Amino acid sequence: xxxxxxxxxxxxxxxxxxxxxxxxxxxxxxxxxxxxxxxxxxxxxxxxxxxxxxxxxxxxxxxxxxxxxxxxxxxxxxxxxxxxxxxxxxxxxxxxxxxxxxxxxxxxxxxxxxxxxxxxxxxxxxxxxxxxxxxxxxxxxxx
Amino acid sequence: xxxxxxxxxxxxxxxxxxxxxxxxxxxxxxxxxxxxxxxxxxxxxxxxxxxxxxxxxxxxxxxxxxxxxxxxxxxxxxxxxxxxxxxxxxxxxxxxxxxxxxxxxxxxxxxxxxxxxxxxxxxxxxxxxxxxxxxxxxxxxxx
DNA sequence: GTTCCTGCAAAAGCTTTGCAGAAGA
DNA sequence: TCTTCTGCAAAGCTTTTGCAGGAAC
Numbered sequence: 001x002x003x004x005x006x007x008x009x010x011x012x013x014x015x016x017x018x019x020x021x022x023x024x025x026x027x028x029x030x031x032x033x034x035x036x037x038x039x040x041x042x043x044x045x046x047x048x049x050x051x052x053x054x055x056x057x058x059x060x061x062x063x064x065x066x067x068x069x070x071x072x073x074x075x076x077x078x079x080x081x082x083x084x085x086x087x088x089x090x091x092x093x094x095x096x097x098x099x100x101x102x103x104x105x106x107x108x109x110x111x112x113x114x115x116x117x118x119x120x121x122x123x124x125x126x127x128x129x130x131x132x133x134x135x136x137x138x139x140x141x142x143x
Numbered sequence: 144x145x146x147x148x149x150x151x152x153x154x155x156x157x158x159x160x161x162x163x164x165x166x167x168x169x170x171x172x173x174x175x176x177x178x179x180x181x182x183x184x185x186x187x188x189x190x191x192x193x194x195x196x197x198x199x200x201x202x203x204x205x206x207x208x209x210x211x212x213x214x215x216x217x218x219x220x221x222x223x224x225x226x227x228x229x230x231x232x233x234x235x236x237x238x239x240x241x242x243x244x245x246x247x248x249x250x251x252x253x254x255x256x257x258x259x260x261x262x263x264x265x266x267x268x269x270x271x272x273x274x275x276x277x278x279x280x281x282x283x284x285x286x
Numbered sequence: 287g288t289t290c291c292t293g294c295a296a297a298a299g300c301t302t303t304g305c306a307g308a309a310g311a
Numbered sequence: 312t313c314t315t316c317t318g319c320a321a322a323g324c325t326t327t328t329g330c331a332g333g334a335a336c
Contacts, residue, residue, distance in 0.1 A: 054294070116271070123273065198318090222326080
């Protein structure tokens, strides 16, 4: 995974996206904190460094990155759009207690079934919900 | 699948949900048109029969049904919450051309992996997107 | 000088909340 | 009568749009 600003710049140039400080920082935020942030989380994180930043710019930048295929949208929960820079197929687990999103690997080929043989499948998402190990042990401790 | 109003009434009573005409009709709408409707689609469909119906009631009813475990929420697309009365595990395919949602069966056990062995999984969703056969043939015809 | 980007403000859209009246037991 | 349900109106949130100023080339 690319992480330095120079490498991110290269990635943007490859996809014909003009460079700007804001765009680089949004991209860096997604790369460094691999936490599937919401728009608000990205905005809050970057606002410290860029006090003039507006949410509009975050929205604009994310749309550009999604359209360019560099970032994918995760809609695991209604009214909570999240963004993920890892385009490899993997599942997402959301802990209903702490809200954390965990990645897990899946063999997506196992899901392909005869029913969809005449469908053109462009995007595959697997979303699980439940309680993560950390929260489970907390619950058990408090019993 | 239950479909008559009497059977739906029984289902509600089992779950200790009080009966009302609006609630029965929302439930009937979900049962008859197995099309994973949005709130707006349910409202529009029922408004013909119940001119006084308000969206608030549709929202209230759906929350009650979801909380009772009779209906599940589908968030296959951001800003488009859909509702499904079929609680059996199955995948959803959304056609990006016509917007239709198709069900397909999946063997959910195949997805269970070692990484999640310490997680308590309560909900599993599989969302695919692409083009459905009907739209594919339309596209080919217009070539 | 031209083009594109940023960010404020306003608008739009969906969902929730407050509350008064109505319906039902 | 008492409880619950309905539905209008308003509020709350997230996201989008319009537009003027500014930066970059």
